[in-house]
Amino acid sequence: MSRRVGVVRFPGTNCEFDTVDAINALGGHAEVLWHSASDLRNVDAIVLPGGFAHGDYLRCGAIARFSPIMETIAAFARNGGPVLGICNGFQVLTEAGMLPGALQKNVGLKFLCGMEQIEFVSTSNIIGVGASAGELLNIPINHFEGNYVCSDETLKELEEENRIVFRYIDNPNGSIGDIAGVSNEQGNVVGMMPHPERATSTILGSNDGSRLLESLLGAQQVTPT
Amino acid sequence: MDRRELVRFEVKVEVLPREGIANPEGSTIERALPALGFETAGDVRVGKVIRLQVEADSAGAAKTIVEDMCKRFLSNPVIEDTTVEVLNA
């Protein structure tokens, strides 16, 4: 595979190099894109990685979504380009309106880091290639604001349109409907709180994230609506 | 607009979780209160207050600027409501 992936770096991002390493180890070609650039350098897919863009001040993702690169990414997504937001990246995507809902503080009001079991709900998206609904994965979480909220209508829409990508088996943060990840209508924009790049090696405790990133590497551009 | 006519206004924005949206911070405080001897307190909601200064030619204009700021930036309408108050109107 020679799929080129752009991993976006905002000031305060901290998982960009972990994500690059994980993708490269799977045979992809990842490169870091600086937030103030507006050129995506012809990459085939975008990852918004975890971290604390702009310190997570005001709200997670609230400042980052105004970075010049976000406009280009929105256009890229509108054209069907694959975009994966991990943790802080998921928060940026909701703030940017590219995914519905919002992420607020965990119910326990504590930051949470540790392994979680999640279940694939919908596989019709860029990270579900080759997976089947109901499959269980062990992938670590690492967040303070991972408590997914949305209006009842949105929730209903997500369910009816099969856009809930993952649910937690043992909801750690209070997310509505145990939601750990969602996609847009086309399935080419996905946001998830767990960190697949942290589950890419058995010596670190799990390899279940590798298949998600592999799926991203193989993901086709969807037909724009 | 003529810069010399601008006045500095001190504006206060209150950002509170929307009615119906769970407020983990408020609930946590609420749960802790009885143990600390505050049995008669309840209904706690925690939000943010943002104070800033804006230059505008009138208090009304200052308020409009900050309301725009709220909509675009200072709050997330999915979960938050805001109120804007010009303090030296």
Next chain:
Amino acid sequence: MDRRELVRFEVKVEVLPREGIANPEGSTIERALPALGFETAGDVRVGKVIRLQVEADSAGAAKTIVEDMCKRFLSNPVIEDTTVEVLNA
């Protein structure tokens, strides 16, 4: 005290960083504003607002209860200033 005489008061607490204390959140917002087209805004300070209800026999008593709560629990006077306001006094 006779429970029946108690009234519910809505109280608002504002917690802001003390003068001279750094306010990283405010400074970061301030740095972001010009890029969003808000060149004339500045001096941003971010704090917390807490709304709660207390039962007390007078507005003054409600205020005292909440002030005590602030001192012991809701804020740290070493770095924060608080103001307590009874809304339906």
Next chain:
Amino acid sequence: MAPEDADRVHRELGLSDEEYENIYALLGRHPNHLELAMYSVMWSEHCSYKSSKIHLKRLPTEAPWVLVGPGENAGVIDVGDGIAVAIRIESHNHPSAIEPYQGAATGVGGILRDIFTMGARPIAVMDPLRFGPLDDPRSRWIAEGVISGVSGYGNSVGVPTVGGEIVFDETYKGNPLVNVLAMGVLPVERLVLGRASGVGNLAVLLGASTGRDGIGGVSVLASAGFDDESANADKRPSVQVGDPFEEKRLLEACLELLDEGLVTGIQDLGGAGITCATSETASRGGAGMDVDISAIHSREEGMEPFELMTSESQERMLAIVQPRDLDRVLEISSRWEIAASVIGRVTGDGQLRILDGFDGEVLAELPASTLHDDAPEYDRPLAPPQDLNERRSLDASVGPVDCSADLLTLLRDPAWVYSQYDHQLFLNTVVGPGSDGTLLRLRDPRTGRETGRALGLSTDGNHRWCHVDPRQGTAMVVAEAAMNIACVGAEPMAVVNCLNFGNPEHPDVMWQLSEAVDGMSEACKAFNAPVVGGNVSLYNETNSIDIAPTPVVGIIGMHPRLVEQPPGITVGDGLSLVLLGQQPQGDVSMAGSRWAWEIGGCKGGTLPAFDLAQAVRTVAFVSEIVQKNRVEAVHDVGDGGIGVALAEMAINSRVGMDVSGLDDHRALFNESGGRVVVALSDSDLRSFLEESSNRGVPAQSIGRTGGLSLVLGSIIDLSVDDLTRASRDALPQALGQGTVSG
């Protein structure tokens, strides 16, 4: 300035008359207020180590792999493959007592700057923490705030917190201990030191603006002579607020400057702020410096020179830059949105001159080196406590005994703490918090390539042992640290330490400190692990009652061949359990044990005999069997003795155990040093016992795993579920009871 005036001011600044005389002699004149302020911060206990220096000299500091020992911002060791590791530990005890969140947060920020100052990228933080008892609401408030502060700052700045300690004891009520260790990696050739050299080079202040925070004792100057309104003193907060986002940008900017070779020296701003950074870089480089006070970017208007020179505002660095590189330095800073001001020029005359504008008025002028090299050094009186013999003759095993209940109260799962910390960032964490030592993959900082090796880390302290016997207790602490990393397959390479003690003006405190240093020296020599850095925190007292002596050590070691996860502390069904090290005996002393302190109520006695040489053999043997995956599980015996160690293994494995030979609370809970429990298959048992006895390590088969209960002789029979609940719920339950600040 009239001497009478100086007389009054220097005392208020915390300088003794004798120290004032010294300053007078060094300058050949009376110092002005600014100069006096600079001496007072640099000659403070915190910056000068004036009470402890004389003792610290006895610590072993050298080994062929030590690149930088104590005295620089961090110790640095060579770990092979062209890779060096920088490591340092520091305390933030006093700030954390008044503003727990920010105290801890700025503690993390400060120690990280010590690491990237050396040119290393910080990849790990550890947080040994000590608080007052859990039934005290204020202690809970401090604990919760401190843990949130470590979490809030550490996670956001993007350095994983991979281990630590959490201890609750009466002795820390009112005076918590918040120690923070940081470790980083760098290519050996990139090592930079905090030196200013090259006349004409520029000193560039990077990062946060300077505010009135953290001026502390010096703020008396505001009301001391000038016509300041005294109300102004209120405006000078003694507590600082940390900004992890500023630190993250500062870190990335500094590493980029170093990558491009744009700085000739760099120094973080910690205690004593700009005074310390400018004088230290100048005097280390054998140079002088002109500092333009008007160039300092400040947060508030109207700051006075003494405020600018002594402020401890966070997230600042001082880089020494050649003039031709300045533009590039400013470019990188602005890309990271980091403020940068040229505030100094390196000169050749050894003088530190503070000016108002480079060509303006001279506000202070003193020989830079006098702030360090001429700092006072005290040989304070020391004496053992008068009742030492009485205390040592106590029997620590007396008290109400209920072994099952006691075991349940001694269990406390720290997961509630470390699950709030990102402990996985950088994809190195092979063994994270929750077992014994931490094990991190070692990767090449230039390429990210794996070396096939891993670093073991642990922090340990034990105030109970050290109170009973500071010398042996400290040696046992070092041995425990070494054993913890042996349990993940690492061999000790170096130690850093944080000496948390009471008031040095109390002779028994100085005796404790001196004894602790000797105990640490003996143990570090025995383990061939030199001390490469540390920190001394004195005046840990409440209402003139000193804390129990608490030397904390951080140890780093190397796992030479990492191919799979080490055995860990979880066992399967049907294995044999073997105890390595001193064997259980009913008549062993319980002095210094958690049982004696927390249940029996005796804080005296004589520590159980400790054989350092045997501990060294056991550590070597354990790291070897772990490296070879020779055993199925391994766990060292620490707090709470073998009873707690076995219960922790059972809980983590959800498997029961049946162990004999533990016949009373003394066998169960004594804390003899240098012991480890291992589990292995029955078929391996004979050869393993033989091998260990050949290596001079006592070993005895003590029982088997299996079932759903922990059965220890005839004294304990508890279901693993009950043990799990007690352990897991202890912290959340206690802290869920609410906290108050006063």
